Amino acid sequence: MDKHDTLHTSVDVRDFINAAPVSRFQILISTMCFLIVALDGFDIAIIGFIAPHIRGEWQLSMVSLGPLFSAGLLGLMVGAFCSGPMADRIGRRRVLILSVAWFGAASVGAALAPNVAWLIALRFLTGLGLGGAMPNAITLTSEFSPERRRGTLLTLMFCGFSLGSALGGVVTAYLVAGVGWRGLLAIGGLLPLALVPVLWFTLPESVRFLAIRGGTQAQIAATLRRVAPSHVVTGQTYSAADDRLPSSPVVQLFHRDYRRGTLLLWLAFFMSLLLLYLLINWLPILAERSGLTLKQASMFAGLLQGGGVLGAIVLGVLIDRFHPYKVVAVAYLLGAASLASLALTDSAVWLAAGIFITGFCVSGSQVCANVIASAYYPTSNRATGVAWALGIGRIGAVAGSFGGALLLAAGWSNAGLFTILAIPAMLAALGILLAGTKHRPATQAPDAVSAPSPTALS
Template identity: 75%
Template sequence: MDANDMRREPMDVREIIDQAGVSRYQVMIGLLCFLIVALDGFDIAIIGFIAPHVRSDWNLSMIALGPLFSAGLLGLMMGAFLGGPLADRIGRRGVLILSVAWFGVACLGSAASPDIVWLIALRFLTGFGLGGAMPNAITLTAEFSPDRRRGTLLTLMFCGFSLGSALGGVVTAYLIAEFGWRGVLAIGGLLPLMLVPVLWVALPESVRFLALRNGNDARIAAILMRVARDRAGSDRRYFAAEDRASSSPVARLFDPRYRQGTLLLWLAFFMSLLLLYMLINWLPILGARAGLSLKQASVFAGLLQGGGVLGAIVLGVLIDRFDAYKVVGAAYLVGAAAVASLAATGSASWLAVGIFVTGFCVSGSQVCANVIASAFYPTSSRATGVAWALGVGRIGAITGSFGGAVLLSAGWSNAALFLILAMPAMLSGLGVYFAGAFRARAASASTSSDADVALTVHGSELGS
C-alpha cells in the first residue's frame, strides 16, 4: 500500500477526539455551550424574582401565579421531547442555534405582555426554546470531549446553569427598581439574541454526527484540523465506528439493548428533579416554619446551589477516574441520608450542613447524570436520549413543585417532609446504579456475541 492509499485509509472520528488532548477549539465549544446553559439558568431564575412585582402590578392572587411558574416547566418538557429527536435527524448545531433564538424572541416578547394570559403563553414558548437548547448543548459538548475527560468537561460546562441562576437573582435585584419587571425580561431576551450570531459563526456541527451521516469529508477534516491537527488531514476519509440506526431515534431508546437502562435513567431523572425543585421552590417556606429569618432562608437556598456546583465539579472528576454509575449512585444515596438527617434536628447550623451536603450530592449528581445519559446512547440517538431523560425529569420537576403545595396544605410537618423527600434521592441512586449494571451486562453480551460471530466466520473460512 503506497503513501496515498495510507492517507485515504478511513479514520474513526471518535478515536481522533479520544486520543487527542483538549484543544483551544474544544474549550471554545465548551465555553459557548456554557454561555447557552447560563442563559438558560438566568431565564429560569428571573421568573421567580419578578413574580411578586407581576402580582402587584396586575393585582393577581397567589393561585394565579401557579400557572406562570408551571408554564415554563411545561415548555421545557415539550421542547426537550421534540428538540432531541430533531437534532438526531438534522444535526445538533442548527437545532441549538434555533432554540437559543427561539427562547430569546419569546422572552423579549414576554416583556410586552398585556396581561397574565399572554405572559403565561409566552413563558411556555420561552420554556419550549430552553428545552431544546440544554440537551443539545450537553450532547455537542459530550461529542467533542475525549472520553477520559468527558465527565470533567461536561460538569464544568453545566456549572453555567448554576451561575446563570445566581446572576438572575443579582441582576433582578439591581435592575427591577430602575426598569421594572418588563425590563428584566427584555434583558433576558436580548442576551441570547446577541449570542445567536456568535454561535452561527463559531459553533461547529458534531463531527460524530457528520461522519455517521456520511457527511462531507472536507467539512469533517476542517473541524478536526482545529481539534487535532497532527492526526487529521483534508486528504483523509472519515467514519464513525457505530451502528447506524435502522429506526427512529425515539424507538432506539426502547431497543432491547437500551430499554431497561432507559427506564432506569428516567426513574433517576424524574426523582432527582422532583426532589430538587421541591427544595428550590419550598425551602424558604420550610425555613420559615422552622423559625428561620428570611435572610437565613435565603442563605440556605444559596448553600443548596453552592453545594451543587462544588458537587458537580468534584463528582465530574471522580466519574472520569472510576465507574461513573457507582460514583453517582453512591452520591445519591449519601444525599438521601443527608435529606433524612434534616428531620432529626432543629439546629440552624446542622440544617446548613445538611442542606449543603444535599446540594453537593443530589444537585451535583443530577449534573453527572446528564454526563451518564450522553454516554449511554450511540450518536444516532444521543441527543434524543439526553433530551428525553431531561423531559421526563421536567415532569418530576412539575410534580415536585405541585407536590410541595399539596403536602404543606395537608399539614405535614417539616420532619415528615424531609423523611419522605429522602426516598426520591434513594430511588435516583438505585436507578443510576442498576442502569450501570444493565449496561455492563449488555456490553458483555455484545462482546461475547461478536466473538461468536468472528469464530464462526473464521471457521467457515478455514473449511472453505
C-alpha cells in the same frame, strides 16, 4: 506507514478525539455551551424573582401566578421532547442555535405582554426554546470531549446553569427598580439574541453526527483539523463505529439493547428533579418553620445551589477516574442520608450543613447524570436520549413543586418531610446503579461512561 497506505486508512472520529489533547477549539465549544446554559438558567429563574412585581402591577392573586410558573415548565418539557429527535435528524448545531434564537425572541415578546394571558402563552413559548437548548448543549459538548475528560468538561460547562440562575436574583435586586420586570425579561431575551451570530460563526456541527448522517469527508476533516491539526493526514477517511440503528431516534430508546437502561435513567431523572424542585421551591418555608428569620431562610436556597456547583465539579472529576455509575449512585445515597439526618435535629447550623451536603450530593449527581445519559446512547439518538431523560425529569419537577404544597397542606412536620424526601434520592441511586449493570452487545461501541460490560468499563 507510507503515503500509499495512508490513502486507505479509515479513522473513527471518536478515537481521533480521544487520542488528541484537549484543544482551544474544544474549550471554545464548551465555553459557548456554558454561555448558552447560563442564559438558559437566567431565563428559567428570572420569572420567580420578578413574580412579585408582576403581581403588584396587575393586582393578581397568588393562585393566578400558578399558571405563569407552570407554563414555563410545560414548555421546557415539550421543548425537550421535540428537540432531541429533531437534533438527531438535522444536526445538533442547527437545533441548538434555533433554540437560543427562539427563547430569546419569546422572552423579548413576553416583555411586551399586555396582560397575564399573553404572558403565560409567551412563557410557554420561551420554555420551548429553553427546553431545546440544554440537552443539545450537553450533547454537542459531549461529542467533542475526549472520554478521559468528558465528565470534567461537561460538569464545568453545566455550572453555567447555576451561575445564570444565581445572576437572575442579583440582576433583579439591582435593576428591577430602574427597568421594571419588563426590562428584565427584555434583558433575558436580548442577551441570547446577541449570542446567536457568535454561535453561528463559532459552533461546528458534531463530527460524529456528520459521520453517520452523510456529512462529506471534507467537512469532517475540516472540523477535526480545528481540533488537532497535526493529527489530520491527507487521504484519511473518517467514520463512526456506532452506526445508525434502523429506526427513529425515539424508537431506538426502546430498542432491546437500550430499553431497560432508558427506563432506569428516566427513574433516576424523575426522582432527582422531583427532589430538587421540591427543595428549591419550598426550602425557605421549611427553614422559616424551623425558627429562622425570613432572610436566613432565603439564604438556604443559595446553600443548595452552592453545594450543587461544588458537587458537580468534584463528582465530574471522580466519574472521569472511577466507575461513573457507582460514583453517582453513592453520591445520591449520601444525599439521602443527609436529608434523613435533618429530621433528627432542629439545629440551624446542622440544617445549613445538611442542605449544603444535599446540594453537593443530589444536585451534583443530577449534573453527572446528564453526562451519563449523553454517553449511554449511540450517536444516532444521543440528543433524543438526553432530551427525553430531561423531559421526564421535568415531569418530576412539576410533581415536586405540587407535591411540596400538598405535603405542607396536609400538615407534615419538617422532620417527616425530610425523612420522606430521602426516598426519591434512594430511588435515583437505584436507577443509576442498575442502569450501570446493563450489558451491551459486542457490536455496539459505547463511550467510556456508558453502561459497562461485566468485565470492565468500556
